[in-house]
Amino acid sequence: MNAYLFSTPRLGFRTWQPFDLDDFTAINADKEVMRFFQKPLSREETQAMIDRMLWLFEEKGFCYFAVDLLETKELIGTIGLGWKTFEADFTPCVDIGWRLGKKWWNQGLTTEGALACLDFAKQKGVNEVLSMASVGNTASIQVMKKIGMEYWKDFDHSELADFPKIQRCSLYRIRL
Template identity: 85%
Template sequence: MNPYLFTSHRLGFRTWQPFDLDDFTAINADQEVMRFFQKPLSREETQAMMDRMQRMFEERGFCYFAVNLLETKELIGTIGLGWKTFEADFTPCVDIGWRISKKWWNKGLTTEGAIACLEFAKQKGIREVLSMASIGNTASIQVMKKIGMSHWKDFDHSELQNFPDIQRCSLYRISL
């Protein structure tokens, strides 16, 4: 049985499974991967995130998916769609985001996966997708540009008030 909801050339996108916990915990615990987030996540916090993603998928039909490299079935991280409701003049909104293991950086996988997720969003009838990243996160901003998103504005993220180094974010959007 095919475990994937959809695939790209090199990647398979699926819902989260209990066997993902160890690998995803390792990714979420990596200081460099988590540089533009509030903090690295513990095993318990990673499990809670996976649970939230499962609920989001059940409720909305999308989430930040578990992503495997098709060739090896290795979990490389997460790429997908989220539902953002934090306080801002552009929420609620559908967001595209990613977090992948350092091992897979600079190989075009995030861009490839994000393009596949935009196509999935289009098939789901989603008309606009936003993406946000701390203004210092040039790698993620570069992916946003590569997948055809346009800079909309910069803003102070309401959930990052206690994290001034990452609070100022760039917001990108694309119409589907």
């Protein structure tokens, strides 16, 4: 697979393909990977997420991309840009987010990929990117800091009202 939209020394970023479903379903089904989300996702829910990302890429020219480890061509998860429209005083907005399989944690891959996505956003004319994570998600918050984002505020995520353990989120932003 050489159809990368952009790459880093270790990562290739591309749109989603049908062959990604099994690997991404396994990542989304992992309880530890999904501990700061509402719940692990089924195969059908993963397909729906992929479909939303393909639609977003067509509409906006960005999405949470499929990310391959270049050395092995394995799908390691997703890193990319989203379009958030939930009820909040800062939406609609472009956000940056990530979800990698446990096998690829603590190797600097998320930071490397997120920096590349910020460069991609700048090339697309985006001038501000936000990121949010549950306040207990210190690993994601650390990545936000490493990529130069600044803390803005904490807020109660309107779509997580039924999930009080993860509803309180920290919001970070960066101007490009």
